Amino acid sequence: MASQEIGAEADVENGRCALCGDPSPPAEPVWPGLVRCPVCGLLYTHPRPTPAAMPRYYESDYYSYQFHGVRPRSHRLKIALWRALGMLPPRPRSSRPPALARWARALLTSQHGVAATWTLAAPCAEARFLDVGCGAGERLELARDLGWETWGVDLGEAAVRDAARRGHRTAVASAEALPFGDAIFDYLNLSHVLEHLYEPLEALRECSRLLRPEGVVQITVPNCAGWGARRYGPHWRAWDLPRHLYHFTVATLTALAERAGLRVAVTRTLTDEWVLQESRRAAGEKVHGSLRPTYASRLRARRGDGENLDVWCMPQTE
Numbered sequence: 001m002a003s004q005e006i007g008a009e010a011d012v013e014n015g016r017c018a019l020c021g022d023p024s025p026p027a028e029p030v031w032p033g034l035v036r037c038p039v040c041g042l043l044y045t046h047p048r049p050t051p052a053a054m055p056r057y058y059e060s061d062y063y064s065y066q067f068h069g070v071r072p073r074s075h076r077l078k079i080a081l082w083r084a085l086g087m088l089p090p091r092p093r094s095s096r097p098p099a100l101a102r103w104a105r106a107l108l109t110s111q112h113g114v115a116a117t118w119t120l121a122a123p124c125a126e127a128r129f130l131d132v133g134c135g136a137g138e139r140l141e142l143a144r145d146l147g148w149e150t151w152g153v154d155l156g157e158a159a160v161r162d163a164a165r166r167g168h169r170t171a172v173a174s175a176e177a178l179p180f181g182d183a184i185f186d187y188l189n190l191s192h193v194l195e196h197l198y199e200p201l202e203a204l205r206e207c208s209r210l211l212r213p214e215g216v217v218q219i220t221v222p223n224c225a226g227w228g229a230r231r232y233g234p235h236w237r238a239w240d241l242p243r244h245l246y247h248f249t250v251a252t253l254t255a256l257a258e259r260a261g262l263r264v265a266v267t268r269t270l271t272d273e274w275v276l277q278e279s280r281r282a283a284g285e286k287v288h289g290s291l292r293p294t295y296a297s298r299l300r301a302r303r304g305d306g307e308n309l310d311v312w313c314m315p316q317t318e
């Protein structure tokens, strides 16, 4: 399994189901380090490092803490082109529009692959974008070019400083306790965050609390029911034990979101060629060089069998 060995016994604790707590009957083993809740079906890591021991499993060069050289100039050109071609809403105006129509359009274009998630334009001036797990602020750079007021939190202090230096509003905070008032954000992004958390339900409750009534939270996590997980079993790279504590399917992620007061509006899956390559390597198969998604991977993602789940939620209305 693509994992690191867990260290001394004092640094280890029992995993638990984020939906049921400690289920009885006891969890069913899937393979070493991974169990399934017999009540709700959620897969989780067991045993797992204690929160105090976990930082040891994140080296300082953990990829999300590095700035990968986004080129704001080329962003801006691309965005101008998209706008000219009618792929983006017009420049946001100062008043808050009936947001649903705009969001529906944004959701639709991303659904059909006309525009990537990354091209999501701000629905109005001063629309607030919060990236939970912002790293050095790569996503925030593009969001700002698209008209958003950009906010970011992360646990990595150096990365947060980096993002703040680029002019984004930042805080060092965990996703389970976000230092903001109620109902102030239009869009929240949790990209590859939820699977790392000890309290994913608390994090989604925080999202539900922070969202404006018309706001959207986009959650991206590995899809442990996808083709790669089935094909490569324990060699699937995105199990990433012990850093990933929870492993979601559409059903278990939807259950968690609903428990947190959210309503799932859109579900799709995305391909991840890097995960597939690393899984092949771990399984001792031949690996081809390119990280460009193959036609087969794109097709699988479209039919809901991709390596990542991408779920868009809105607050539940009474």
Ligand SMILES: [Zn+2]
Binding pocket: 017, 018, 019, 020, 021, 023, 037, 038, 039, 040, 041, 042
């Ligand atoms: Zn459960």
